[in-house]
Amino acid sequence: MTRVAGAVAAVLLVPGAATACSPSSDGGSSSGRGDARASGELSGTVTVFAAASLTESFTTLGERFEEANPGTGVTFSFGGSDSLAAGITSGAPADVFASASPGTMKIVSDAGDAAGTPATFVRNRLEIATLPGNPEGVSSLEDLTGPKLKVVLCDREVPCGSAAQTVLDAGGIGLTPVSYEQDVKSALTKVGLKEADAALVYRTDVRAAGDKVEGVDFPEAAEAVNDYPITLLENAPNAEAAEAFIAYVRSEEGQRVLADAGFLTS
Structure with a gap:
């Protein structure tokens, strides 16, 4: 079941996470998947740090991703993007960071904690x-x-x-x-x-x-229309499943969920 952590400090390292694979050049944020199902077998928990404004839409996306990939779970920590970035750069274990601005994503990138180049997946006003x-x-x-x-x-x-x-x-x-x-x-x-x-x-x-x-x-x-970037994190405990989740967020199905929530997707 998709779980939501109340704060960064409450996110725990998940035992038995899948072995991390090499990140793609765009932070695992490849697009083009039509649904939540990834190729191959995925397992373990994906830990996602995401801006508070993504709470409802990402919870829905997490549930759909789990349904399509029964061996996985998605755990979220929602909050202010600056606090989440500070948690990541301080060593909080996570697989994915979805920020509400390029500025807070830059904190993570500059610290060397982003795997590849973060990609904008929606905008908000x-x-x-x-x-x-x-x-x-x-x-x-x-x-x-x-x-x-x-x-x-x-x-x-x-x-x-x-x-x-x-x-x-x-x-x-x-x-x-x-x-x-x-x-x-x-x-x-x-x-x-x-x-x-x-x-x-x-x-x-x-x-x-x-x-x-x-x-x-x-x-x-x-x-002040905000771009929302997403990235795989450098030391992601479950990089393979994390990349699949990012791909789903950027897929046509994922974008429909986000558009229904009021985000700008084009």
Whole structure:
């Protein structure tokens, strides 16, 4: 069964992992597979560190990959891309890293922990998340500066926070949030719990939240469309199965799952 680890520190080295094979030149990120089934027999656990905004879509992809490859399991650790990168460079055992920005992927590449060249597999853009029904009548980025409006942002060190600062700068808007959150899910949760009136988050997270929040698009979001790169990690305990999982993420079927979640796939 696909498992989700709550934090980087909770991910344990999986005993009995398959012997690693030599990584491909593009980090095992080859495309063109039509489904989740890989050629040959795969076994063991694939440990994936992935940006929090990938939680729902990657959980689905992991389940489908396991169904098509009965000898495998996929374990996820979702969180802020910067924290995940720090965990990898500190030696946390993992097979795959999927980041919400090239900048956080570069941390891993520069440390020599990426096998090959990371490949962009989707893109994402921001939306304003409001309470259901949008009771404050937020219709633009500038509306977030209202004196009574409680707004939360992602921490500036994580991709969603960096993107938020980019769009605010693009709009010439100065905004002091009531809090900075460690990842996009934490920011969205503040709105869902009615602890904030609005948040700048990814549109995929607004979609995943269903009727708990309402999304408001704004033109400045086009100034900060984030590329999401993925890579096989240099010391992957189960490189063969990890390469197959990356190939599935980039396959037509994998891209459909991601597009249904609201990601930009072309």
